[in-house]
Amino acid sequence: MASLTQKMHQQAAELWQESFDHPFIKELAAGSLPTATFRYYLKQDRYYLANFGDLHKQIADNLSNPDIKQFLYEGAQGLHDDEANIRKEFFDELAITSAEIAQTPIAPNAYNYVAHMYHELNEGSPARAAAALLPCYWLYNEIGKKLIKKGSPVKIYQQFINTYDSAGFTDATSQMIQIVDQLGSEADQSEQAKMTTAFVRSSYYELHFWAMAYKHQQWA
């Protein structure tokens, strides 16, 4: 029988395919993605990452399984240390200054994605919130695996791709899949359906994150 996460994956398959085919990803791999678009992405992703780390901690606070709590607390800490450091290199390389960051408000789709995850936690349950975190790991890991085969001629795009194909990251992705399956096994059918909806909606926001960056989406 298919696991809950396999069912989630199937339900989000079309949205994921659109992410794989999105011009942002195609141009990242080809090396033709405008630097301005990648800079926009990184500046918006800062907001996403900060909230994503915070959500790991808040979800862990609301769960009792010690192994799951540990993974999520370490994830929160790791996001603070690793992605922030990796991103610092990117920011330095692209000369994104703190003044520029201060002048960049969170854009509509990044805002909606973050709000969706907090909604799943605060108005739903920790299990639904954990399901909402999963596409972030899993989709990026699948994108990393697809893109690593050919690589990108642009150094910084290649560095970005490397992040998501690493053994450590693949391992974190499998652990997150197991956590969602574990939480799903403790949930009834109605809760499982809501976890699936949370997963599919995050997949929608992942797709629109590329689109947001590609179009340099603004509030007005």
Ligand SMILES: Cc1ncc(C[n+]2csc(CCO)c2C)c(N)n1
């Ligand atoms: C919009 C958006 N979605 C997913 C990721 C990828 N990502 C961010 S944090 C994390 C977990 C462990 O580092 C992963 C996979 C991203 N950067 N931005």
